[in-house]
Amino acid sequence: MLHNDYKLDNVMLDPADPAEAVGNAGRFLAEAGCAAVKVEGGRRVLSAVEAILAADIPVMGHLGLTPQSFRKLGGFKVQGREADSAAEILEDAKALAEAGCFSIVLECVPEELAAMITEKISIPTIGIGAGPSCDGQVLVFHDLLGLYDDHTPKFVRRYAALGDETRSAIGRYLDDVRGGRRPSGRAASATEPPTGTGGDQPR
Numbered sequence: 001m002l003h004n005d006y007k008l009d010n011v012m013l014d015p016a017d018p019a020e021a022v023g024n025a026g027r028f029l030a031e032a033g034c035a036a037v038k039v040e041g042g043r044r045v046l047s048a049v050e051a052i053l054a055a056d057i058p059v060m061g062h063l064g065l066t067p068q069s070f071r072k073l074g075g076f077k078v079q080g081r082e083a084d085s086a087a088e089i090l091e092d093a094k095a096l097a098e099a100g101c102f103s104i105v106l107e108c109v110p111e112e113l114a115a116m117i118t119e120k121i122s123i124p125t126i127g128i129g130a131g132p133s134c135d136g137q138v139l140v141f142h143d144l145l146g147l148y149d150d151h152t153p154k155f156v157r158r159y160a161a162l163g164d165e166t167r168s169a170i171g172r173y174l175d176d177v178r179g180g181r182r183p184s185g186r187a188a189s190a191t192e193p194p195t196g197t198g199g200d201q202p203r
Contacts, residue, residue, distance in 0.1 A: 018051030025052045025059075038105065040066035042092020046099060053100045061096035063089050064130065065108035078129075080109040090117055097121040105138065106130040108153070129155035 028034045036058035039049055052059050064079045080086040090113070093104055103124040106114045111131025118125045118133050127134030139156065142148055146161040176182040 018047050021048035022051050022055045022057070025057045026055065029057060036060055036102070038062055042089070043095050046095055049096065049101065050099050059099075059101045060126075061093070061101040061104035062107065063092050063096075063104060063109070064106050078108050078110065080113045086110070086113045089113060090120070093117045093121050093125075097123045103135075106134060108155070129153055 025037045028037050037052065038060040039045055039052070040062040042061070042063055049059055049061070065077070080089045086109075089109060093106075096104055101123060103126055104117075104121070105126045105128065106117060107127075108129040111133060114125065114127055114130035115133035118135060124135035126136040126138050128138050128140075143152065143156040144159050145163075146158040147163045147166075149163060152158075173182070
């Protein structure tokens with residue numbers, strides 16, 4: 001299923017304006033071909049979530065580490081370690097489930113908290129760095145394939161190192177071009193040469 005991350009913390013997508021939230025969510029479906037929108041945040045954005053759902057647009061929630069606002073959360077770090085913050089995330093999850101979200105992503109929260117949320121709400125939880133108790137698991141494919149080296153969360157398991165292989169391949173290609181080894185005669189176009197005026201072939 002294709003869904004789009006719906007960012008509510010900028011001028012274009014204001015959580016205080018449910019009508020605008022519905023309009024923008026509808027554009028994701030109509031113009032981008034999405035089947036749903038994913039909204040980061042809990043009770044803070046609940047009015048927008050409820051308005052989108054009332055317009056028959058499916059919504060997936062996202063709690064814990066929310067990448068679009070990670071700087072406000074102190075960077076890429078586990079959320080919900082303290083009792084108070086864990087209780088807040090749990091109440092947010094309950095509110096999203098009761099509102100009608102079809103699932104919730106739990107990102108970078110303690111395993112115990114993810115297990116508790118999964119047990120207490122009636123909709124599926126999708127974990128990313130949240131332990132094995134969630135109903136499903138997700139991993140950003142850039143991390144899975146090892147495309148970047150600048151930031152790798154501790155919970156990521158890489159299944160390939162395509163970033164290294166890609167950079168190496170591009171480097172070898174550039175060396176061949178700069179060294180005059182590319183393009184070679186065999187690599188040149190194999191199409192028929194154009195016919196000149198009067199039937200003469202160009203030389």
